[in-house]
Amino acid sequence: MNDQGVPFSPIAVVGTVSLLAAYALAAWCVAAGIAGNARKNRRLVSSSVYGLYGFGALIGLASALIIYAFVTHDFSIKYVAMTSKTSMSTWYKVTAFWGGLDGSLLFWSLVLAIFSTIAIAVNHRRHRDMIGFVVATIMVVQVFFLSLLIFNKNPFATYLTMPPADGRGLNPLLQNYWMVIHPPSLYTGFVAATIPFAFGIGALASGRLDDMWLGSVRVWMLICFGFLSLGLILGGRWAYEELGWGGYWAWDPVENAGFMPWFTATAFLHSALIQEQRGMMKTWNLCLVTITFFLTIFGTFMTRSGAVQSVHAFGEDNELALDFIVFMAVILVVAIGLIVYRSNKLSKKTEFESFISREFAFLLNNWILLACAFFVLFATMFPTISEALDGSRVSVGPEFFNKWMTPFGLTLLFLAGAAPLLAWRKTTVERLWNQFAFPTCLMAGTVVLLLIFFPQTKELSSIFAEQVELPISLINFGLIAFVFGSIAQEFWRGMMVRTRQTGSDPITSLLGLMLIKRRKYGGYLVHLGVAIMFFGFAGKAYDQMIDRTVDKPGIVTADGKGASSFSLPFEKDPDTGKIKTHNFVGPFSKSTYTFTYERLIHTSDDHKDAITAQIGVYDGGERIATRYPARWDYHSEEGQQTTEVAIRVRVAEDVYLVLTGANLDTQQANFRVFINPLILWVWLGFLMLALGTLVCLIPQFVVDLVSPRPRTPLGRAADVVVTILIACGLVFGFASQAHAAAPKPATGEHVPEGMGMGNAGGGYAAQNRPTTPVAEKAMKELICPCGCARQDIFHCDCESAARLRGKVLAILDQSGGGDEGYKAVIDAFVADYGEKVLATPKSSFPWLLPTFAAVIGLGALVFFAGRHWVKRGVAKPTPENAAAAAQPVEDRYVDKLDDELADINE
């Protein structure tokens, strides 16, 4: 507080000043960049480049200050008070940086500053004649976001009167690791789309419309694609785990906001290949980078302005809406204006030669992806459009989305398998037969097997309109088999060619192939991941759900039968006698599920009351799992309840249990049970997609690093010795991390495994709870000697932990608390139990050394092993090919050569 009693925060002052300075610097960079390139003034261009770096430093400072404010509980800053509180863990305090609107805008600016610094540093020499325009474009975006921050949403704004003693904190539903990393993933994806847009505008403004700018932006669009995919899947995973409605995607406006730019980014990654190979689609690619960037801004506008009514929207702010509308108008006017201005330079040199060509397949792919983006946009904005047209607000639901997106998706799935099989320019009949035979046979065989063993897949579903019905599941599974066959064939043939060329073993050839042609084969892995995800999506058509109320928990027989068990009998069609619905029979596993309600447990701790049900899960009369769905009621969140679902993950289906209500007096409980077929494959498919994206992103210098060098016998011996040392280091490192599990004390009371309620075990857990922050800190530093998973005595709920907590409180009472009391507690416990009782060793060295040894050793082992593999796969140099081997080979020419050689060989 200052003398007038107004809250004073030096962090807020410095933070606001740094934002103002960054704003001024960004404006300078815009002017200098444009003037520098327009007048070919190298100094001005350099000034704008260094200004961009300085901008990054200022934004970094502002970001560090706001994080510091969170960690030090500076509640005089309104943003900190709104999104944090003292009792939150440090992790959630740090991540509260992007937990609110103001901070998320600063986070956007920070990520863009980091990305633009890297992009400009890497490219400014290669693109001297347009880098000024690129910097100016990026800085215009930064000026926009800083305008919002400074004039509207300052994260450093302080209270004018007495600040609160504690903050509001974060809703417990958001205190979940998926929800922590979901927003920054999406933001990173959004921000990454700015770099290609900036380079596109730079190319248009400078007139440098060859393919050079494309090579600089492809990796950024790949980063955009990767992080958007990650953000979307994390959001879905959070919804699945946390919200208890059994699903992961609902076509909500907030979800769609992140999905739309994903479509156009994917389209660009494909059409960029056509421009590189055939010099076509230049205008198209420029439009795509513009549309992708536009959609990232539009999605943000949609969810924060109130333009779309949704309970999942992030707020309604007319002032913010107007700012975004003006900015979007500027983007469109400038971009379209420049494209029209340069249209004569953008005319293509070549034409499509055949419909049966890879170019046409990519074009079709682009059209469908664009159609998907605009359909989602149209359907999401439907209420706003209908209100503008006739005054009534009308929305469309998930069923409408699925009717259109399903056929689009299946077409894309087909193209994911077919396009790699087609040749550039024109595919001959012989090649068609040669390439398509195996995948088509695999598809046909899959369809036949499904019709025999899983006849439910031939059920008809409507697409586009009610009158159009097709066996969608059957088509889906058939196309998945087609894609698998196509990609497997590509890998096999490439591997065999390389094996013949290099004389190495198949595995070495495969690894070498993927490293040399990582764009191609990384892309194939992404396609494979998408196919696996479609396998998971297919299960949605077969999910089952019931609500059940069971009056009392009870004892059941060994095969799960009793008064407290529940399932549904099969329903028979009265006309045909056939089973009408397969209730709780896994549609692809044929498992028959029943559930038993065994007990209801009520526990409470400092933060929440928890009601947990113990459910036995039976498959065909055999008990396969015990699960604990729960409801938590947080004391400090005005009655905020959270649903803690219990999921039994299986390959063919998830068994998903929700405790929807319970009466502690009567022990009556309400359950909702889902059987979600094939959902595991959605998450697994994403992992494959992420792997493929990472393969595509492997930089050339990594490939060069693992390339072999000539070695002497001494060098080979040194390799062997180093490998042995690394292996020993790994063994030592992992062994020293292991701890023998001590037997649990007989008198200890532990919460049953899987209940997941932290320290809410009741009984001992509630004894000797900390009464001061120092006591809590000390208890979190001391490991419980009972050996239960190395929990500290604050969290452990056994008798030993309760007794030791009492000892901590007694020592603190005697020593008077504070730092001295804390030290006295630590010293006393170390004297009794040794340093192993500490959660954090006093000296970091013995703790860090095994970890470092393990990490470094693993990395070095991969490096040396990779080098050994690649070496085995490289042809021995001969006089004939030595000169050729000395020339660097570009991926696109290698791909082109392979395709043409394949055509010649047919």
Next chain:
Amino acid sequence: MKNGTLAKVGLTAAVVIGGGGFLILSSKSHAQHYEMVDKLIAKGFDGFKEKQLKVHGFVEAGSIHTATVNQETRRTFVLQMNGKKIRVYVTGPVPDTFKDASEVVASGRLVDAGKLQPVADQICSNAKPEDKVGCPVRSDAEQGQVVEATELMAKCPSKYEGATSNKVDTNFK
């Protein structure tokens, strides 16, 4: 393969217009009206009968009554906005953020209030003693029509409170 520019433009326009027109036509069968409580009441109920409807409002504090009837959890509560109110009936679980004063969208259809009076009576008679405050509930106390909801959506727990902007008010001493 060579196509005239005019043919390409014509084909593109045909696809866009045809596809767009088909899209708009097909959306009619899936349309769901979306209204705030006050706007719904101002417009009158006649235009929304037999139609799927989403009603957006805030739960009136103290209006939630819950009971288990025939192994199903049944609820009734009042949605209000700007002083206008409408009663909602829903069966099954509700979102975690559903509580007094929470922002909710109820999806369902309009039904004559009298038709669901027996449900209101059942809820009141089966409710726990602490939930009987406000009972008996008159189904037509707010409007002649009530919302029979098949789904409830409650406000996402987000801190993006965008309504009020933060002005710079830091003391620079």
